[in-house]
Amino acid sequence: xxxxxxxxxxxxxxxxxxxxxxxxxxxxxxxxxxxxxxxxxxxxxxxxxxxxxxxxxxxxxxxxxxxxxxxxxxxxxxxxxxxxxxxxxxxxxxxxx
Numbered sequence: 001x002x003x004x005x006x007x008x009x010x011x012x013x014x015x016x017x018x019x020x021x022x023x024x025x026x027x028x029x030x031x032x033x034x035x036x037x038x039x040x041x042x043x044x045x046x047x048x049x050x051x052x053x054x055x056x057x058x059x060x061x062x063x064x065x066x067x068x069x070x071x072x073x074x075x076x077x078x079x080x081x082x083x084x085x086x087x088x089x090x091x092x093x094x095x096x097x
Contacts, residue, residue: 003032003047003077006057010070012042018088020063021056025086028052035089046086047079 008017013036021034021044030048037043046053061069 001048001079002050002053003045003079004053005075005077006044006046007073008042008044008060008069009072011066011068013040015066015068016064017042017060017067020067021060022086022088024056024059024063028056030056030086031080031083032086033089034086045077047083 018034018036021042025032025046028048030046030052032044032046034042034044046056057072060067
């Protein structure tokens with residue numbers, strides 16, 4: 001089990017990124033959240049099997065002709081045991097990072 005903070009840059013807002021991330025996370029039985037930032041980036045915290053997390057990221061890169069991830073940054077975070085499911089957080093806020 002791993003938990004990562006991930007920052008996605010590119011054309012990632014207004015293109016269904018959060019919805020797509022939720023669907024893929026559920027497919028891989030991952031927990032966490034995804035949220036838009038004021039600067040046009042999207043941030044996420046995701047927890048679960050490390051291979052499943054990497055597969056999720058790979059699928060996000062190839063999930064839609066509208067989503068265009070230019071780059072992503074990952075930082076390992078402490079595991080959480082109080083989280084159930086994966087969800088979108090609406091309303092931009094400053095980054096947790």
